Amino acid sequence: MALQFWNTLKRKKEEFRPLQPNRVGLYTCGPTVYDFAHIGNLRAYIFEDILRRYLEYCGYAVNHIMNITDIDDKTIKRSIEENVSLTEYTRRYEKAFFEDRDILRIKPATLYPRATEHILEMVEIIKKLTEKGYTYQKDGSIYFSIERFPGYGKLSGIDLSSLKKGARIESDEYEKEDVRDFVLWKKSKIGEPSYDTEIGPGRPGWHIECSAMSMKYLGKTFDIHTGGVDNIFPHHENEIAQSEAANGKPFACYFLHCAHLLVNNEKMAKSKGNFFTLRDLLDKGYDPVSIRYLLLSVHYRSPLNFTLEGLEAAKNAVERIQNFYRRLRLIPGGITGVSPVTENVDQAITKRIIQAEKEFKEGLDDDLNMPVSLASLHNLITDFNPKLEKDAINETESNLISNYIKEIDDVLTILREEKMELTAEEETLISERETARKKKDFAKADAIRKDLEGRGIIVEDTPAGPRITRKQKHACLAD
RNA sequence: GGCGGCAUAGCCAAGCGGUAAGGCAGCGGUCUGCAAAACCGCAACUCCCCGGUUCGAAUCCGGGUGCCGCCUCCA
Structure with a gap:
């Protein structure tokens, strides 16, 4: 069977055919660096990691681009609240994101372009869209008129007439001709970062960065675009509209979206107390590889019900695989x-x-x-x-x-490389225990084993002699 | 209201027309000084409910019920 993906664009499984033989251009929507990633975000990144690694397993050279959204309403708002520069603020969470990535053994993307470093590219697209008549200005901001793009709605299947006019007006401080339109360029506001550009002072809307950066690094048409299901509308729908309107060419060939993660069958929310970041779980003593295994073990298009019980099960399943590998070695x-x-x-x-x-x-x-x-x-x-x-x-x-x-x-990526570096004292204890066992002094042997366990060293007796392993962080049962 | 998804053993989860994969937990046994690891055996008379199609349905169709998501920032 050939490799096939469920393509959101077509609503069916399709055989994967890259634009160029043996090469894949992959764009995965990355983090908005305004806070620590939660496990729902991480599920998406793990899904993308599996996708990328499997493509490589199949022999493809993958050019993987993941954007860093380092300018948007949330990042601006919070940096102002903390009275630090936007850059200082966002770099902190960008760093945290990379740490989480490494802890979960997610393979680094080829490149992580930042939105703030691609303003000119975005401006170019907006200029082109304006030349082609897809935009209008109002009050210093530039909007994309979805009415002028015939294919609008093809990804999400949204029926334009169902979007009630007027519904969004109160929640949006910018004025549009049609509430269904989206902003490409936000006018400059006092106290907010602003860029002086050919299209006026201001800052980019959210969607335009992905069009600009995917185009720059992967070309006008590229193979695969991914994200969480919530990105289907409006984010990816809008990316398609602005990219295809500007280029007159198809945007991404395959759209893959992963389902959400639930915690105890409910949407994760800070108010429900079921909100976890990776750090929260690590602090509770859970092991990163178990978390990785749990997040990857469910099909990406199924909702993943995250529970601490499930994490415990994942830990045991991983250990079975690791034990098998260890015994072979x-x-x-x-x-x-x-x-x-x-x-x-x-x-x-x-x-x-x-x-x-x-x-x-x-x-x-x-x-x-x-x-x-x-x-x-x-x-x-x-x-x-x-x-x-x-x-x-x-x-x-x-x-x-x-x-x-x-x-x-x-x-x-769930195996452990065993690094057994024992101190002289630990080695002495182990040999003392062996001597005790030979003398059938089991009380002493058990005492030493317990002592070693306290030092994080697990001793298991096998016919071939003691098997020594470093204790992994185990899940604490409390909570 | 519009769009979409999901309902399979205690828990997680495949299967998508041919008679229920796998993991975790549990129980019984083997091995072991004990423990751990590992091994052997046991677990859904049935796949949310009701109809229908079919020689045959968890799988297709119709109708219910329940849960989740999107439609406004969100992986």
Whole structure:
């Protein structure tokens, strides 16, 4: 099966055909850096990360652009409240966003262009739209007239006549000819940042930045545009309108939108006390990889019901996979990184890996059906664990299997690299415990094990000797 | 009011016309000095409800019910 995506633009699954062979231009709507990202935002970024990594897994070179919205009503308002410059304010949350990204193992985009650094590009588009007659000025602001763009509504399926005139007037301080229009350029206001440009002093509207930056870095027409479902209207609808009106060419070919995340089946809201940032969860002791796994384990077009119980389950599921990988690597020789010799390999094992790989790929090929792909991995583990138990897997075979796991982990990114650096004291304790065990002094052995656990070191006894691992942060059950 | 989505075991979640994947939790057993890890076995007589189409439906159609989202900034 070929790779296919549910394209919001067409409301159906379509085979993915890039504009250029083996290359993908990907634009993902990035953060407005006015606060810490919450887990709902992070779900979207994880979805985009899986999309990007899977495209790369399939052999595409991905040019991934994610914008940073560092000028808008919220950022301006809050920077004024804190009495710091807009730049100082937004850089703080931009930094936090990058930290969250790294903690969750999200692969950095190719580029993170900032809105404030692309004012000229936006102005150029607005000028072109004006030349073509799509805009009008009112009171120093420039608006896009949706009536003049025939394709308006094709993404969201919105019926223009259903948008009641007048409904938005009170909530918008800018005057428009038609309330359904959207602002391209906001007139300069006292106390707000303003740019002196050919189209007058002011600042950009929200939608125009994505048109400008995608065009600059990916071209007038590019492959994939993503965001949360809430971006379908008005944001992406407006991007299409202004981009296609300006260029006379199609904007993005495929629009992918991920569903929202709910917490305890309700929309996340600070007032409901169910609002989490990544930092909140880390402070509670939850582990980033568990969070990543939970966020990626549900199909991106299904609402994800986030619960702490679910996070606990994710932690255990991840540990099963990690334990399997760790056990493979403990087979003498471990990962060699060298192409394994196929002699003395049980062909049944090779076949089983090929089958798993096929299933994994079929899952993700089908509109990133991650649950199916994860099932293939769990089934593989279920099949191989008994062999591992019986010591029926040799070094070459273990390399084959662990290389496969490593390969799909390029997409999942949930394995841990074990870094066991023990202090001399810790090593002494471990050997003392072994001596005690040999003397059947189990009281002492257990005491030492408990002591080590207090130091964050887990000792598990196996026939081959003690297995030492560094304790991961575990979920606290309270809350 | 308009548009869209979802309802599958205690929880999470695939399946999208051919007789219920997977994970977590639970229970019983094996292994272990104990523990951990791992293994073996058990779990939906049925997929929100009611009709219909069909040889056959969780899957298609019609009608309900419930939940969520968008229509104003929002991933």
